[in-house]
Structure formats: structure tokens, C-alpha cells
Amino acid sequence: MYIREILLKEEEKHRLTYIGSVADWAGVIKMTERSFASSKSSFADNKRLLLDIFYSSVLGYEKFIREEKASNINLKKHHFRKTEAYIAALQKNMKAALDEELKTPKGISFAWHFTDSLYENVYRSFCDCVLPLATPLDTDEFFFGKAKEMYPLTMKQVTEQLESDDISFWEICARYMQGLSRMVASYMLQRNDDYGFSDLIKDQTWTDVYRLMRNRLVDRMGNIPTFESGGDFRNYLIKACKLTASSLQRQYMQKDNYYIEDFPMNTSYEEEDNNDDDGTLLPGEACENDEQEDEISELDINIANPYEVASAVSIVLMNSRHPLYKSLTQGIEDKVGILIDKAVNDMSYNDIISEKYGEESLSEEDFRKAVVKARKDYERVRKTLCDRMRELVNKKTQSTVTNPAPLT
Numbered sequence: 001m002y003i004r005e006i007l008l009k010e011e012e013k014h015r016l017t018y019i020g021s022v023a024d025w026a027g028v029i030k031m032t033e034r035s036f037a038s039s040k041s042s043f044a045d046n047k048r049l050l051l052d053i054f055y056s057s058v059l060g061y062e063k064f065i066r067e068e069k070a071s072n073i074n075l076k077k078h079h080f081r082k083t084e085a086y087i088a089a090l091q092k093n094m095k096a097a098l099d100e101e102l103k104t105p106k107g108i109s110f111a112w113h114f115t116d117s118l119y120e121n122v123y124r125s126f127c128d129c130v131l132p133l134a135t136p137l138d139t140d141e142f143f144f145g146k147a148k149e150m151y152p153l154t155m156k157q158v159t160e161q162l163e164s165d166d167i168s169f170w171e172i173c174a175r176y177m178q179g180l181s182r183m184v185a186s187y188m189l190q191r192n193d194d195y196g197f198s199d200l201i202k203d204q205t206w207t208d209v210y211r212l213m214r215n216r217l218v219d220r221m222g223n224i225p226t227f228e229s230g231g232d233f234r235n236y237l238i239k240a241c242k243l244t245a246s247s248l249q250r251q252y253m254q255k256d257n258y259y260i261e262d263f264p265m266n267t268s269y270e271e272e273d274n275n276d277d278d279g280t281l282l283p284g285e286a287c288e289n290d291e292q293e294d295e296i297s298e299l300d301i302n303i304a305n306p307y308e309v310a311s312a313v314s315i316v317l318m319n320s321r322h323p324l325y326k327s328l329t330q331g332i333e334d335k336v337g338i339l340i341d342k343a344v345n346d347m348s349y350n351d352i353i354s355e356k357y358g359e360e361s362l363s364e365e366d367f368r369k370a371v372v373k374a375r376k377d378y379e380r381v382r383k384t385l386c387d388r389m390r391e392l393v394n395k396k397t398q399s400t401v402t403n404p405a406p407l408t
Contacts, residue, residue, distance in 0.1 A: 101230025
């Protein structure tokens with residue numbers, strides 16, 4: 001018998017030194033060798049007899065577990081890792097209905113998620129256990145049996161963990177909600193054919209819905225939802241994301257209008273009366289590219305901030321001689337005229353159409369269609385102007401980047 005090798009294998013599997021069951025390996029091996037007498041039985045029978053002597057007579061494992069389990073931190077950590085590994089092995093060989101109902105992406109699983117909070121319940125039952133645990137295999141079987149009873153988790157169990165504010169479950173919930181909310185927000189933007197502020201709406205949708213879920217499940221505020229299945233949970237989140245994304249879209253459309261629709265009525269740029277053709281260059285008539293770059297730099301726009309972009313657009317539109325005016329409005333002058341009439345001159349769509357066609361008689365139907373078109377042009381031109389401003393700033397940024405010298 002290779003007693004030393006067998007015992008060291010036990011140490012490797014069960015970390016007996018780490019949990020405090022063995023303090024002196026040399027002494028333990030000598031004591032086991034003196035206590036064990038090999039029989040003529042098979043190797044397997046001799047090994048079982050050796051381990052029985054080792055754990056009962058030499059180590060007193062059962063007494064060690066009984067006395068140490070409530071206070072031994074290393075013992076608790078050791079079995080957490082073992083139980084976690086066992087659950088991971090179960091996951092490889094078994095599908096979970098909950099994850100299929102939730103349609104969880106790769107790398108996310110609610111059904112097999114193991115946390116400190118769940119382990120506390122398992123370990124509490126271990127401390128309360130009065131059954132004799134004579135060997136580490138007996139102890140393993142206790143923990144593995146509890147894990148098998150518990151997993152895979154159901155939606156009810158997951159909800160209980162969320163309601164008890166299990167931080168680890170909320171972290172995985174946040175990851176799941178982030179992907180789901182971005183998908184829903186993209187769908188809502190596509191359906192409404194309006195992609196303005198899309199990144200902001202997508203980001204804020206999931207954070208707002210995350211806060212909503214915590215208010216409902218942890219703080220117990222408002223209408224507390226119940227979930228019978230993963231499908232109920234997913235559908236609830238989708239509905240919340242749809243409502244939130246739609247609300248945010250309306251809010252950001254109003255904010256987008258803020259700088260363009262709410263100009264002070266007395267805003268104006270004085271023009272000199274003595275504009276005789278004396279060869280003096282007026283703004284925008286020459287050196288246009290240089291002046292554009294100077295004006296962009298002067299505006300100091302952060303294109304990631306929609307409010308700064310809209311503000312810059314409003315500044316340019318209020319001065320037709322601005323170096324950026326032509327680049328910003330070229331090809332959409334009529335639509336820009338509608339925007340200015342509506343936002344600055346406070347004209348109604350009816351007034352705008354009446355002024356545009358003057359005395360030209362339009363049928364009631366044609367007039368109505370013209371008003372509808374003006375309203376659509378007004379909505380679309382704001383986004384176009386902001387997009388063009390971003391392009392101008394991007395071009396300016398790219399032009400300042402110099403290529404590195406080639407390697408020699």
C-alpha cells in the first residue's frame with residue numbers, strides 16, 4: 001500500500017490542511033501507518049479500510065466537523081467553492097426552463113446563478129444538521145444534495161432573491177436588462193422613424209427601468225408585480241422598456257426644440273447700411289473654409305451633447321452671413337425658412353402656407369396637404385441641421401489629425 005500517496009491525494013481533493021483538520025502531515029502519516037494493517041483483500045477494500053482509520057481514528061473528522069462548522073471560516077469558504085463547481089457541472093449537463101423562457105444571451109444565466117446569499121441558506125442547514133458526517137465525501141454529499149434540490153432556479157426563487165436585495169442577482173439582472181432594453185428601444189425608434197438622441201434614449205431606458213424594478217421589488221413602491229414564469233418577467237420588462245423609451249423620445253424631441261424653437265423674439269444681428277460694393281469682403285464671401293474652421297473652433301461644440309449642437313445650429317441660423325450658414329442650409333433653404341418662421345417669427349403653419357402662396361388660390365384639400373407637408377418639413381429639418389453641424393465639426397476634427405511618419 002502506498003499510504004503516503006493515498007493520504008496526499010485526500011489532501012489535494014479535500015484541502016484538509018486549509019480547513020484545519022490536519023496540522024502536522026508527517027505526524028499524521030506516521031500515526032496512520034502504525035494504525036493500519038494491510039489485509040489480503042483487494043486494493044479497493046484496503047483503501048477503504050485505510051481511509052476509515054485515517055478519518056475516524058487519526059483525524060477524528062466527524063468530531064472536527066461538529067465542533068468547527070459553525071465558526072470555521074475556511075471550512076465555509078471551501079464548501080462554497082465545491083458547491084459552486086458542482087452547480088457549474090450540473091449546468092453543463094442540464095437545460096434550465098427559466099433561461100429558455102427569459103431567452104438569456106450567452107454568458108448570462110439566472111437559473112444557475114449561485115450567490116453568497118443562497119449559500120448562506122445552505123450553510124445554515126449544514127450547521128443545523130445532526131447527521132454524522134464521518135468523511136469529506138459525506139460532507140460533500142450533503143452540500144451537493146442541497147444544491148441539486150435547489151437548482152435550476154425557478155422564477156419564484158429569482159424574484160425572492162431580487163426582493164431580498166441580493167446584489168449579485170441585481171448585477172446579473174442589470175446586464176440582462178441592458179441588452180433587452182437596447183433591443184426594445186431600437187425597435188421603438190425604428191417604428192417611429194426617428195433616430196434622434198438614440199444613444200441617450202437607449203442608455204437612459206435601461207437605467208430608468210432598472211430603477212423602476214428596484215422601486216417595485218426592493219422598496220415595495222407602487223404596483224408590485226408578480227411573476228409566475230420567466231416569460232412573465234421578460235414581458236414585464238419589455239413593456240416597461242417600451243413605455244420608457246417612448247416617453248424619453250418625446251422628452252428629447254422637446255429638448256431638441258428648445259434651442260431652435262425658443263429663440264428670444266428680439267434676437268437679431270445688426271447689418272451695416274453702407275454695404276456699397278467697394279471691394280471689402282463681407283463675411284462668407286471669401287476665405288470661407290478658413291472662417292468655417294475658425295467659427296467651429298469658436299463655437300467649441302461637443303457633438304456628443306445634443307443641446308450644444310442644437311444651440312450652435314440656432315446661432316448660425318440667426319445670421320445669414322455666418323460662415324457656416326451656407327454649408328448648413330444648402331439645398332434645404334425652404335425647410336429652414338419654415339423653421340425660422342415657426343420658431344422665431346411665431347407663425348402658425350396656416351400663416352406660413354398663406355404667405356408662401358400669396359394670392360395664388362389653393363383648394364381646401366391642397367391647402368391642408370401643404371400644411372401637413374410644412375409640419376413634416378419642420379420636424380425633419382431640425383434633425384438634418386443637427387446632423388450637418390456634427391459633420392462639419394467632425395471634418396474639422398479630422399483635418400487637425402496629422403498622419404504619423406512612416407516607419408523606416
